[in-house]
Amino acid sequence: MREAKRRGANVCRNGFRSLLIVAAFGFGGAARAQIPPSPAEIAAYDALHLAAYRGDLSALRQAAVTGNGLEVRDGQGRTALHVATHARQREVMRELAKAGADTRALDAQFYDAITIAAVADDLETMRAALAIGGDPRAITSPYRGTALIAAAHLGHDGVVRELIAAGAPLDHVNNLGWTALIEAVILGDGGPRHVETVRALVTAGARRDLADRDGVTPLQHASRRGYAAMVALLQ
Known part of the structure; x- marks a missing residue:
C-alpha cells in the first residue's frame, strides 16, 4: 500500500511537471513570451x-x-x-x-536584445547586441533565466557557444528549477543541435551534477528519454 501511494505521488508530480512545461513553453516548445x-x-x-x-x-x-x-x-x-x-x-x-x-x-516580458536574438537563432544580431553593451549574464524572461538557458532549450548550438565565450553563467538556475544543461535535455528533441548544445555546455564546464527540483540529474533525464548521444556526453 505504501509503495502504491509513493508511485501515485510520483505520477501526480510528473503529470504536474508536464503541465508546467506546456504552460511555460507551449506545445511548440518555444517560449510564448517572445x-x-x-x-x-x-x-x-x-x-x-x-x-x-x-x-x-x-x-x-x-x-x-x-x-x-x-x-x-x-x-x-x-x-x-x-x-x-x-x-x-x-x-x-x-x-x-x-x-x-x-x-x-x-x-x-523581461527580454533584452541579446535574449531576443538568441531565441531567434540570429547569431549576427546577437553579436551586435553584445558589441553595443548588452550583458550576457543578465537575468531575463518571466522564468528568471538567461539568454543561455533560452538558447539551450531551443538547441541553438552556435548561439550557445557564442554566449559561453561571452561569459554567460553556465549554471544559473531559473525559477522552474532548471539550468541550461537540464533544459537542453528535457526540452530538447535529442537531435544533433541539442546534442551539440549539451557538448558545448559540458566542454565549457557546466555542472552535470546539478539536479532539478525532483532530484533528477541531466544524465538521468537523458537516460529516461533514450538520448544515447547525450548520455555518452554526460556520463
Missing part, C-alpha cells in the same frame, strides 16, 4: 520605432537627434532597440547605442 511586433503594431508605429523597424537610418537620426524618446515603449514594452533587434536591423542597433539608448533594456 513577441515580435505584429503587422498591426508596425502599421501604428511612427518616428523612432518605425525608423528602427524599417532600418531607415536617416529618419532614425532625425528622431533621435535630441536623445528624447529613446526609451519610449510600445504596447509590449519594446523600445526602438527591441524593435530593431526583432527586425534584424543591426546598423540601427549600433546607431541607437551611439545615441545613448539603454542597450540592456527589458521589454514587458
Whole structure:
C-alpha cells in the first residue's frame, strides 16, 4: 500500500511537471513570451520605432537627434532597440547605442536584445547586441533565466557557444528549477543541435551534477528519454 501511494505521488508530480512545461513553453516548445511586433503594431508605429523597424537610418537620426524618446515603449514594452533587434536591423542597433539608448533594456516580458536574438537563432544580431553593451549574464524572461538557458532549450548550438565565450553563467538556475544543461535535455528533441548544445555546455564546464527540483540529474533525464548521444556526453 505504501509503495502504491509513493508511485501515485510520483505520477501526480510528473503529470504536474508536464503541465508546467506546456504552460511555460507551449506545445511548440518555444517560449510564448517572445513577441515580435505584429503587422498591426508596425502599421501604428511612427518616428523612432518605425525608423528602427524599417532600418531607415536617416529618419532614425532625425528622431533621435535630441536623445528624447529613446526609451519610449510600445504596447509590449519594446523600445526602438527591441524593435530593431526583432527586425534584424543591426546598423540601427549600433546607431541607437551611439545615441545613448539603454542597450540592456527589458521589454514587458523581461527580454533584452541579446535574449531576443538568441531565441531567434540570429547569431549576427546577437553579436551586435553584445558589441553595443548588452550583458550576457543578465537575468531575463518571466522564468528568471538567461539568454543561455533560452538558447539551450531551443538547441541553438552556435548561439550557445557564442554566449559561453561571452561569459554567460553556465549554471544559473531559473525559477522552474532548471539550468541550461537540464533544459537542453528535457526540452530538447535529442537531435544533433541539442546534442551539440549539451557538448558545448559540458566542454565549457557546466555542472552535470546539478539536479532539478525532483532530484533528477541531466544524465538521468537523458537516460529516461533514450538520448544515447547525450548520455555518452554526460556520463
